[in-house]
Amino acid sequence: MQIVYNLIVLYLVGHLIWYLFREKKFWNKVCAVLVLIMFLLRLFLIK
C-alpha cells in the first residue's frame, strides 16, 4: 500500500509543480510552494 500512496503523492507533486508554473498570482504560487514542501518531504520518505 505504501507504494500506491507514494505514487499518489508523486502524481500530486507533478501537478503542484505544473500549477506553480501556470498560476499567475504570486501569493497563489506561495500557497502551492507551502503545500509542495510537505509533499516532497513525504515523497522522499523524509518526514
Place this chain on the structure above:
Amino acid sequence: MVAIFALLAMILKLPIGVSLAFSALAGSLLGGEGIGLRHLIEGSFGYFDTILIIVTAMIFMKVLQASGILDTITSLLLRTFYKKKSALLLTAMFLVMFPGMITGSSTTAVLSTGALVAPVLIKMGLSKVKTAALIAMGGILGMIAPPVNILVMIMGAGVDMPYVGLTIPLLIIVVPLAIVISLWLGYRDIKIIEYEKMKAVLPPSYHKQYGFRLYLPLIVVLVLMLGQSVLPKIMPDIGIPAIFLVGSLIGLGCGRPFNFFKATQKAIKESTPILCILVGVGMFIQIMTLTGARGWIVISFLSLPSIFLYLGIATSMPLFGAVSAFGSASILGVPFILALVEKNAILTSSALSAVAGLGDLMPPTALAGIFAAQVVGEPNYFKVIRHCLMPALFELVMGVGVLILTPLLDKLI
C-alpha cells in the same frame, strides 16, 4: 502572533494560509526559537493525511462533474422528490451524512454526497448559501453519527475508554438534530414545483447513453468506504485517498469522455488555497505549543469556576476547532472528560464530540463551511457560516444538554 496574522490577512490581504505561516514564523522568532524551520514544517505535517483526503476528494468531485455523473444523479433525485418537501430534505440530509458516518470526516461527506445533493436543493428553490449551510451541517452531523466517530475515538484514547457502546448515545444526539436542522434550513424555502417547471430546471441526464455504469464510480467509493467499517476482515482498507482515486479512475470510462489531467489541475487549483490554510494552521499550532501558548489557553479554560465549566466547554471547544475539530477533541476534549470524571464517559464523550464537531465551522479553517461554499460555488464562505449559526446553536444546546442530563440518560439507557 494573532496580531501579526490579523495584520497580514486583513490589512495586507495576503492569503490566510500564507498569513498564518508568516505569523508562525514571527512567533518563533519572538519566542526566541530562531527561524525554527524544523518546527514549522513539522507542524504542517499534522494535517498531511487530511490534505491528501481533500485533494483526492476534489479530484473525485471534478471527475463526477466532467463525466456528467453529477448532472445525471441530480436529475434522478429531482424527478423522484420534486413533490415531497420534507422527504426531499430528510433524504438530502441523510445522503450528506452518510459518507461522514462511515469515514468520520465531515470533509469527505461535504465533498462527496454533498456535491450530489447541492444542485438538487438549489434547483428546488433553496438559496446557494442555505444549501451550503445544510451540506456543512450534514457533514458535521455525519462526522458525529455512528458507526465511526473519530472525535470520540480520540477522546477515548486519551482516557483509555474503548470505542464500544456508543451507537445509542450518538444516535440520541444526532437523529433529532438531523431532522430539526434540515427542516429549519429548508422547509420554508423549498418550493413544490409543477412537473413542467421541474422539467425546465432538470440538468441533462446521461442515463440513456451510458446506462448503469454511470453510477459505478459512486457505488465503488461507497462500497469501499462502507466495507472498511462493516466487513473489515474481508474488505481491504486502502484508505480514503486511494478510494477517491479509484473512484475517479473508474469515472474515466463511465460517462462523458474528459481529460483526467485537466480535471486534476482544476482540483489542485481550487484546493490549494485551502490546503495552504491547513499548512499554515499546522505551523501556527506547533509554534503555539512550543512557546507554551497552547498550554496557557487550555489551562485558562480549565481554570474557569465549575459553574462556568459548561460555558467553557460550549465556547472553547468550537473555538479551538479553528485548529481542527480533531485537535479540539484531543487537546480540550480529554481534559474536559477528566474534569467531568464522575459522569459516564461514554455519554460525556458523545456529547463533547457534538460540541467539538462544530469546530469545523470555525474560521479560518472552517473545513465544512469552506468546502460547502465551494460545492455550491459561493466565493465567500462566511455567508455560509452565517446561515449555520442557528443550526450550530441547536447542536451546541443538544451537546451541553446531554452533558448536563448525563446522570438521567445514564439511567434510561
Place this chain on the structure above:
Amino acid sequence: MKKIRSKLISSVLLLLTLVICFLSGFKFLSMQKKEDVFPTEGLTSKKMLSSYFQTLKNTWGDTEVYIYEGQEKGGNLLIQGGAHPNEPAGFITAVLLIENIQATKGKIVIIPRANNSGFTHSDPQEGNPQRYSIETSAGRRSFRYGSRLTNPIHQWPDPTLYINPAGQKLSGTESRNLNRCYPGRKNGRLTEKVAYGIMELFKKEKIDLAIDLHESAPEYPVINAIVFHENSEELAALALMELQLQGFEFSLEFSPKNLRGLSHREWGDNTQAMAILLESANASHGRLKGKTSPALILEGKDKNYVKAAKLGRLFVPYDEEGVPLKLRVARHLAAVKSILSSFEELHPEKKTEIKNMPSSNEVRMKGIGPFLHPPN
C-alpha cells in the same frame, strides 16, 4: 515579458522549496541516528528482535535486545522501555540497567527501544525538542525524544479505522501505537510485527515476569501507578507495600479486561508471564504543558501544571519543584526492585539476582548522570 517573469518567479520559488526541503530534511533525518548504549561486561548476549521473528530483519522495527544471564538458573525477567519513545523515563531506566547491572542468578532480558521507529521522528504540533542531554562523569550524552507512534514513513498509510489484533476498534493512528498492537500480527503492519516479535521473544526466552516501563501526562488518571494483569494481583499488592515502606506512593490499577491490545492485558492473556506496567508523571507530553524544551523533559518544572494541581485537575501532586526525570527514573527503579523481591517471595524457585543495580535513592539524590557510561 510578463510570462517570462512569472516563470522566473516560479523557478525561484521551486528552488526555494528545494532548499527548505533540504535544510529541514537534514534535521528530520538526523533523528535516525541512534544514541549509543554501553552495556556492562556482564552482558551475556546482544540480539536483535529479528532473531526471534525473522521478518523484522532490515526493517525499522528491528531493535536491540540485551540479555544478562547468571551462572545459576532462576526466573526469566523482561524489562521493556521505549514502547512510547516520548516517555523518556522508561527508556532511560532501561539504559541505566544495561549500563550497570550483572546477573548472578536467572536471566534478565532488556529491550530499551521497543518501538525503534518511534525514536526516529517527533509528533507534529507538539513542539518537542529532538533531543535532551544528560551530563555524565566525563561529558554529555544526548538522547532522542521521539514519538508515541511509529514513524509514518515506516508505516503508511494509516487505516481509517483500526481494528487491532485483539479485536478492539480504535482510531486509525493507533495502528502505529505499539502498546495497542499486542499480541501482534505475523503478516500485519510494521508495528503489529514488532508486537508479534516481542510475543515470540516471550516464548523463546520463557519469560516469567515482564515489566513495561511508561510515563503518562500528569492529567491522566492512570499515573504513578502499577497496572497489573489479574495473574499478578498478589505480586502487585506485595510490591506496593514494599514501595510504601520506602516512601514511594503508587496506585494499583487493575488491567481492564475490555481494553485490548495493551501489553499488561495481552502479555498476561497470551503468555505464561506475569505482566505489569509502570507509569510515572511526565509533563512534557501533557496537554497543559507550558514552554516546551529539553529542560521541561529533564526538570519537569511547569507553571501550568502547578496551576492545574491547585485546581484539582491532576492525579499526581505537582508543585514548583516539578517532577524531574531523575525522580521518575528512581521511581521506576524502586518499583522494578520491589516487584522482583515480591516475585521471589511468591516464587522462590524463580529467583533472579541482580548485582550493581543503581539504587533509587542514589539516583534521586545524585541524578542519572553518575550512573551513565561517559560518551565515547
